[in-house]
Structures are given as structure tokens and as C-alpha cells.
Amino acid sequence: MSKLRFHAIKQSLKRKPKFIEETQRRSSLFGTNVFNDKAMLQALTKDTYKSVKGAINKGKKINRVTADQIALAMKEWALSKGVTHYTHWFQPLTGATAEKHDAFFETINEGIAIERFAGNQLVQQEPDASSFPHGGIRNTFEARGYTAWDPTSPAFIYGKTLCIPTVFVSYTGEALDYKTPLLRALNAIDGASVNVAKYFDKNVRKVNASLGWEQEYFLIDSALVASRPDIVFAGRTLLGHSPAKGQQLDDHYFGSIPNRAMAFMRDLELESLLLAIPVKTRHNEVAPNQFELAPIYEEANLAVDHNSLLMDIMDKVAERHNFKVLFHEKPFAGVNGSGKHNNWSLSTDTGVNLLAPGTTPMSNLQFLTFFINTIKAVYDNEELLRASIASASNDYRLGANEAPPAIISIFIGEQLTKVLKELETVTKGKLSPQEKTDLKLNVVGKIPEILLDNTDRNRTSPFAFTGNKFEFRAVGSSANCAKPMTVLNSIVAKQLIDFKSEVDALINKKDLKKDEAIFNILREYIKESKNILFEGNGYGEDWQKEAKKRGLSNNRTTPKALKARVSKQTIDLYTSLGVMNEKEINARYEIDIEEYTKHVQIEGRVLGDLAKNHVIPTAVKYQNILIENVRGLKDIYGAQFKAIAKEQMDLIQDISKRIELINSGVNAMVEERKKANKVIDNEKRATFYCEKVKPYFDEIRYHCDKLELMVDDEIWPLTKYRELLFTK
Ligand code: ADP
Numbered sequence: 183m184s185k186l187r188f189h190a191i192k193q194s195l196k197r198k199p200k201f202i203e204e205t206q207r208r209s210s211l212f213g214t215n216v217f218n219d220k221a222m223l224q225a226l227t228k229d230t231y232k233s234v235k236g237a238i239n240k241g242k243k244i245n246r247v248t249a250d251q252i253a254l255a256m257k258e259w260a261l262s263k264g265v266t267h268y269t270h271w272f273q274p275l276t277g278a279t280a281e282k283h284d285a286f287f288e289t290i291n292e293g294i295a296i297e298r299f300a301g302n303q304l305v306q307q308e309p310d311a312s313s314f315p316h317g318g319i320r321n322t323f324e325a326r327g328y329t330a331w332d333p334t335s336p337a338f339i340y341g342k343t344l345c346i347p348t349v350f351v352s353y354t355g356e357a358l359d360y361k362t363p364l365l366r367a368l369n370a371i372d373g374a375s376v377n378v379a380k381y382f383d384k385n386v387r388k389v390n391a392s393l394g395w396e397q398e399y400f401l402i403d404s405a406l407v408a409s410r411p412d413i414v415f416a417g418r419t420l421l422g423h424s425p426a427k428g429q430q431l432d433d434h435y436f437g438s439i440p441n442r443a444m445a446f447m448r449d450l451e452l453e454s455l456l457l458a459i460p461v462k463t464r465h466n467e468v469a470p471n472q473f474e475l476a477p478i479y480e481e482a483n484l485a486v487d488h489n490s491l492l493m494d495i496m497d498k499v500a501e502r503h504n505f506k507v508l509f510h511e512k513p514f515a516g517v518n519g520s521g522k523h524n525n526w527s528l529s530t531d532t533g534v535n536l537l538a539p540g541t542t543p544m545s546n547l548q549f550l551t552f553f554i555n556t557i558k559a560v561y562d563n564e565e566l567l568r569a570s571i572a573s574a575s576n577d578y579r580l581g582a583n584e585a586p587p588a589i590i591s592i593f594i595g596e597q598l599t600k601v602l603k604e605l606e607t608v609t610k611g612k613l614s615p616q617e618k619t620d621l622k623l624n625v626v627g628k629i630p631e632i633l634l635d636n637t638d639r640n641r642t643s644p645f646a647f648t649g650n651k652f653e654f655r656a657v658g659s660s661a662n663c664a665k666p667m668t669v670l671n672s673i674v675a676k677q678l679i680d681f682k683s684e685v686d687a688l689i690n691k692k693d694l695k696k697d698e699a700i701f702n703i704l705r706e707y708i709k710e711s712k713n714i715l716f717e718g719n720g721y722g723e724d725w726q727k728e729a730k731k732r733g734l735s736n737n738r739t740t741p742k743a744l745k746a747r748v749s750k751q752t753i754d755l756y757t758s759l760g761v762m763n764e765k766e767i768n769a770r771y772e773i774d775i776e777e778y779t780k781h782v783q784i785e786g787r788v789l790g791d792l793a794k795n796h797v798i799p800t801a802v803k804y805q806n807i808l809i810e811n812v813r814g815l816k817d818i819y820g821a822q823f824k825a826i827a828k829e830q831m832d833l834i835q836d837i838s839k840r841i842e843l844i845n846s847g848v849n850a851m852v853e854e855r856k857k858a859n860k861v862i863d864n865e866k867r868a869t870f871y872c873e874k875v876k877p878y879f880d881e882i883r884y885h886c887d888k889l890e891l892m893v894d895d896e897i898w899p900l901t902k903y904r905e906l907l908f909t910k
């Protein structure tokens with residue numbers, strides 16, 4: 183066994199769980215490191231507090247004096263907790279989080295040092311940060327990037343730093359981050375939903391989109407990870423034969439959580455609670471060493487921030503427990519990948535979940551309105567929704583037998599399917615008011631049952647209605663939720679705006695009653711968008727064919743999927759809602775397409791290195807042992823040796839064949855990479871990498887994995903799947 187592999191395994195086997203004591207109730211820890219309502223009430227004057235709330239709830243501007251007061255209060259609060267630095271915390275287009283710390287400490291006159299934090303430092307900063315991807319936005323004439331305070335996501339203390347959530351925009355106002363478009367999309371869905379919700383209740387003033395994400399991840403011992411260059415550089419294994427026992431027995435799923443993982447989770451949960459991330463659920467996932475964590479759902483912007491923050495905390499806490507968290511969507515071939523289900527719903531300031539079937543017919547029509555409009559929005563924008571979750575890493579998961587396919591469809595369950603069928607077919611032609619009333623009562627009267635029975639969940643669907651929310655399951659575990667949330671909220675906002683104008687037009691033109699007009703439009707929507715509804719097995723071959731017949735897209739790779747991001751339809755959508763202008767849309771496309779190329783490029787390099795510098799030399803070493811053995815047999819048996827040494831000689835030949843195939847495969851891949859790098863156009867280069875470079879990965883891997891089975895375990899250099907996945 184190579185030294186590295188041997189020491190890694192030895193080290194990981196020696197580790198003990200590091201449980202920290204829980205001495206307080208979790209509820210008493212919740213949010214203690216957040217400048218939340220309670221902290222603000224304590225630290226701010228009534229008027230200042232009111233200004234902040236006005237900014238949070240109604241987007242009102244905060245004046246200079248108030249900003250100074252808030253900054254002062256924040257500083258005092260932070261200093262009282264031993265904080266030394268502050269940072270504007272933002273999410274650049276890398277998808278990760280960014281921070282640049284400044285000390286409160288300042289010298290004013292010679293020899294006088296104080297802690298200072300003023301309103302302007304709270305409200306706006308210019309972190310330079312010119313090395314973040316910007317897709318050309320900052321090349322033009324003004325290279326400056328600014329961060330600006332987002333009061334809707336409260337400031338928090340992490341370590342010894344006060345973190346202030348901010349947006350990141352260019353001097354010319356274009357968004358350089360994921361948060362800005364998300365906030366605009368949330369604003370759009372708020373406005374559009376309020377206008378429609380007012381059909382049913384005049385008192386609705388605000389609608390919030392909620393998000394509850396479920397984070398899946400692998401926990402692997404850090405020493406074992408360090409022994410695998412592919413995990414270190416690509417976040418996943420590029421080689422490795424499946425272990426004799428994998429997940430076939432389903433004995434990990436919901437099983438008792440291993441001690442070391444449990445100690446990590448407890449630590450992680452306590453850290454999260456201090457930051458008001460309402461972590462609630464934890465369990466083992468399907469694959470060995472795979473787990474899931476889910477919080478209680480929150481307002482979408484906050485939930486997105488909390489997910490990004492959590493991923494960061496996970497990395498740090500894992501370090502303390504000698505683990506590495508793998509967020510990659512498919513770290514191990516042949517083993518379940520990881521996703522991040524995005525549970526989404528809309529709720530009013532009057533306390534109503536617009537996607538929950540109510541108890542009275544009126545509120546049921548409201549439910550049907552939002553339910554059917556969402557279906558229509560997804561149908562009309564299925565390619566954009568697919569594009570929102572596209573990444574090099576998620577490509578390995580989507581459609582890989584245990585994850586939703588690259589085809590977007592909606593599962594709504596048997597009962598709602600029946601309801602929609604009835605709504606669609608009961609009335610042919612024009613609707614008489616009498617018929618309509620009967621129908622409405624009849625149909626909607628059934629809906630409450632749905633709430634009680636949402637057991638027939640279809641795990642193979644990428645987008646499923648689960649009782650009182652939609653669950654977007656195709657989102658990848660490493661994704662920043664802002665992307666899918668921006669798309670989903672934008673498309674539904676646009677749809678609701680169109681719906682409202684169609685209903686109003688019908689009321690005016692045909693003198694229809696409001697309910698009747700709503701019903702008429704909804705019925706048309708059901709007809710138009712029913713092709714997106716699918717209740718069957720999304721993993722099956724049949725669905726691929728059926729989906730094609732229905733005209734649904736099946737964009738299996740990221741370069742293909744991303745095209746929808748810059749289609750005319752998308753540009754119209756975003757510009758009409760004010761979510762992004764054309765420059766911002768194109769910039770994100772350029773960044774993502776380039777990121778794809780870089781990912782495949784890096785993987786290609788690492789694979790080439792592993793194959794040529796680890797696998798082939800080891801195979802040669804083993805082959806030499808066999809050759810020695812055959813020579814010895816010849817010495818002993820003379821002419822008879824051929825029969826006796828037959829197996830060894832076959833092995834020697836087989837190894838030579840594999841070495842040749844690996845070597846020629848790597849050489850050919852390198853040649854294709856060289857060609858790819860000469861392609862100037864970003865999109866064409868990504869496609870080249872996807873179609874010409876990537877296919878070599880599987881081919882090279884196949885022979886390397888065969889060698890892993892042949893070669894003496896004692897000298898195999900790379901830590902094996904069984905060691906990575908089953909060390910506890
Ligand atoms: P699953 O069976 O998929 O694990 P759960 O019922 O445990 O589903 O819920 C998963 C996630 O959905 C949790 O994060 C939860 O907070 C969230 N969730 C529940 N209700 C809503 C809702 N109305 N809107 C958004 N998210 C929700």
C-alpha cells in the first residue's frame with residue numbers, strides 16, 4: 183500500500199468523535215449572534231427602529247443620520263460580544279460567499295485609538311474585488327464594484343467579525359452578484375401575487391416567497407480526502423471501482439447516525455442556531471457517509487443567505503472534526519449523488535399560504551389560481567428552469583438513475599390530477615353561471631382531502647407538488663439557491679401579471695363575474711400546459727420518449743441547457759420585470775459557460791495525472807512482479823511452465839493492453855484539449871469540451887478501474903471506494 187494511503191486509513195481509523203456538551207436549550211441559543219428584532223429593539227431608539235423596519239418591509243430609504251445611529255448601535259452590540267472586525271458579506275458570481283474584513287479599530291489623532299463604525303461604512307463599501315467574475319460588465323469603462331447593505335437580511339457575528347449582508351453592484355448599477363436579481367425577482371412576485379390575491383382578499387398588502395432547502399452532503403475523513411488528488415482538486419472521484427458492498431442493501435438511509443458524524447452535526451447545528459439558521463432535521467441519506475440537513479423554511483432571500491452561510495459553516499466545523507464536506511452532486515460513481523431540494527411557496531401578510539388548499543370554496547379558487555398559474559409558468563419556461571440548475575457537476579447527477587432527469591415535468595399527485603381533469607372537461611364551450619357555481623363547489627369541495635393525503639409522493643419528479651408547496655428537486659447540492667429561486671419567482675410573477683390582465687380583460691369585455699372569468703382563464707391554462715404534468719417514473723426510458731413526443735426539452739448537458747438563459751423569451755421576461763437587463767443576463771451566461779469549460783478542463787488534467795503518474799506506474803510495478811514470477815516458474819518447470827504460468831501470462835497481457843488503452847486515451851484527450859483551447863468563442867469551446875474532451879473520462883476510467891481490480895491491493899496507491907465510504 184502506498185505510504186499516503188496507509189497513513190490516511192490508519193489516521194482515520196484512530197479518530198474519536200468529538201462531542202460538545204449541550205448545556206442550554208436550543209431555543210435560548212437561537213439568533214444570539216444576530217442583530218435581530220430583539221437586539222434592535224434593545225439598541226435603537228423607537229424612531230430609528232421604525233426606519234429600519236420601513237426599509238425591511240417597504241423598501242424605504244434610510245437617511246444619513248439614521249444610518250449613523252444604526253451603525254453605532256451595531257458596533258456597540260458587536261463590541262460587547264468581543265467582535266473586532268466588520269465585513270460586507272456578499273455572494274459574487276462564483277456562487278460562494280465573499281468577505282473582506284476591516285477592523286473597527288482606528289487612530290484619530292496621534293496616539294489616540296478608538297473603535298469606530300459609521301453609517302457610510304454600514305451602508306456602502308467599495309471592496310475593489312476586481313478579480314471576481316463579472317462577465318464583461320466591469321471591463322467596459324468603470325471597473326469599480328460596490329457593496330450595499332441589504333437590511334432585509336440581518337447582520338450577524340461569525341467568529342470575531344460582524345458580517346453585514348450586502349448586494350454587490352457595479353458603478354453603473356449592474357448586479358455583480360446573485361442577490362440583486364433575486365431581490366428584484368422577489369419584489370416582482372410580491373407585486374404580482376398581491377394583485378392577484380386581492381381578487382380574493384382586499385386586505386393583502388404583501389406576499390412573501392418562502393424557501394425551505396434540504397442540503398445533502400457527504401462527510402469523508404480529511405486524511406482520506408487528502409490522499410485523493412481528484413477529490414482535492416475536482417471535489418469528486420475521477421477513478422475508483424465500486425466496492426463489493428455499496429448501497430444495495432439500503433442500510434444507510436435513515437439508519438442510526440454514526441458517532442463521528444453525529445458529533446459534527448451537533449456542533450454544526452449549535453453554530454447555525456446562534457446565527458438564527460433554524461436547522462431542524464438531520465438524517466442519513468441513501469449512500470454510505472451521505473447525510474441531509476434541513477431547516478424550517480423562511481422568507482426566500484433570508485433562506486438563500488442562510489444556505490450559503492451554512493455551507494460555509496459546514497466547511498469550518500468539518501475541519502474541527504477532521505472531515506471534509508463534499509458538496510459535489512456526484513462525488514462517487516455508482517453511488518447516489520446529492521441534491522438540494524428547494525421547497526417553495528407563497529404566503530400573504532394576512533397569514534395565508536397561497537399554495538395550501540383552504541376549507542372554503544373561495545379560498546380554494548384562490549389556491550387553484552396560484553397552483554395552476556405556477557404549472558403554466560413552469561410549462562412555458564421549462565428550459566429556463568432547467569438552465570437555472572445547470573452546472574458541470576450537476577450534469578453527472580441529473581438523469582443518473584437516482585436523480586430527476588434533465589427533463590422538467592411536474593408531479594401533482596392523483597387527487598389533484600383528477601381535480602384538474604374535471605375542471606378542464608366538465609364544461610364544454612361557454613360556461614353558464616349556474617353550471618359554473620355548481621362546478622366550482624363540486625370541484626373545490628374535494629380539495630381539502632388533498633392536504634390530508636399527500637402520501638403518493640413521486641421521488642423521481644424534478645418538480646413536485648407536496649401538499650402545500652412545490653418542491654424543485656433537480657437543484658444540485660453545490661448550487662447557490664439564488665439561481666433557481668430567481669428563475670422560479672420571475673416566471674411565476676410574469677405569469678400572474680399576464681393572468682391578471684387576461685382576467686380583467688374578460689371581466690370588462692364579456693361582463694363576466696370575477697370568479698367566472700378566473701375560472702375560464704384557468705381552464706384554458708390547464709389545457710395549454712397539461713403536457714408538463716407527469717405522474718409516472720421519471721427515471722424510465724419510456725419517459726424520455728414520451729417527453730419528446732410532448733415537445734418537452736431534454737437538455738442533458740450544461741452547454742445545451744444554458745442556451746435558454748439568453749433566449750429572446752428569457753430576455754423579454756427579465757427585462758419586462760426589471761429583474762435583469764440584457765447586459766446582466768449575458769454576463770451571467772458568459773460566466774457560467776466559462777465556468778463549465780474550466781471545470782471539465784481541470785478534471786481532464788487531474789485525470790491525466792492520476793492515470794499516467796499513479797495508475798500506469800503501479801500497473802507496471804505489478805506486471806514486473808508477475809514477470810518475475812513467470813521467470814521463476816520457467817526456471818523450475820522448464821518447458822512445462824507455459825501451462826503452469828498461463829494465468830499470470832494472461833494477466834501480464836491484459837495489463838499491457840489496459841496500459842496501452844489508458845495511455846493512448848490520455849494522449850488523445852490531451853490532443854482534444856489542445857484543440858479546444860484554441861477555440862475562441864466561449865460557447866463553442868464549452869461545447870467542444872463537453873462533446874470531445876469529456877467522453878474520454880469514462881473510457882480512461884474504465885480501464886483504470888479494471889486495473890484496480892487486478893493489481894495487488896498492497897501497492898495500489900489510491901484510497902479505494904470502500905475506504906472512502908465505509909470508514910466511520
Ligand atoms: P421531505 O419529505 O422532502 O424531506 P419535509 O416535509 O421534511 O419534506 O420538508 C422539507 C422542507 O420543506 C423543509 O425545509 C421545510 O421547512 C420545507 N417546507 C415545509 N413547508 C413549506 C412551505 N409551505 N414553503 C416552503 N417550504 C416548506
Ligand code: MG
Pocket residue numbers: 396523653
Ligand atoms: Mg424533499
